[in-house]
Amino acid sequence: MKIQTNGLESLLQSEQKKAEKAGSPSGFAGLLDQEVAKAEGSQANAVGAPLPPLTSQVLAPQGVESVSEESADPVAALDGLLDKWENYAAGLGSGQSLKQAHGALADLEAETARVRELAQDDPGLSAVADELEVLAVTERTKFNRGDYI
Numbered sequence: 001m002k003i004q005t006n007g008l009e010s011l012l013q014s015e016q017k018k019a020e021k022a023g024s025p026s027g028f029a030g031l032l033d034q035e036v037a038k039a040e041g042s043q044a045n046a047v048g049a050p051l052p053p054l055t056s057q058v059l060a061p062q063g064v065e066s067v068s069e070e071s072a073d074p075v076a077a078l079d080g081l082l083d084k085w086e087n088y089a090a091g092l093g094s095g096q097s098l099k100q101a102h103g104a105l106a107d108l109e110a111e112t113a114r115v116r117e118l119a120q121d122d123p124g125l126s127a128v129a130d131e132l133e134v135l136a137v138t139e140r141t142k143f144n145r146g147d148y149i
Helices: 006-023 028-048 069-093 098-118 123-145
Strands: none
Touching (some): 069 098, 098 123
């Protein structure tokens, strides 16, 4: 009759695991120590690994586009338009006369049209200009409807 050691081996393995758990700190401290040990091992491997060779394309000088005044002009115009919107909102909040608010709104509409023309080439600025144009039309509708009387 043969003696089967399958049960004995599993018993020995479970006892070894219990001994390892008893020898190492349990809970968060044990997990932290294990993760730190893993990280240190991976850093040692990363330091020893050679870097791939660099190609001449990577090392070749790359051209950098200069910012022209044309591309800076729509941004400056958009910044000025946003400042005018802030002044318009502050004027309405402070009880500014409706004649002054009407003039400021007309100026905002004209400036919005100018910024929209300048920002046609840039999709990001064009989207902002579109939103500001919708805001100007909405304000004009509210003003004509008499919401600020």
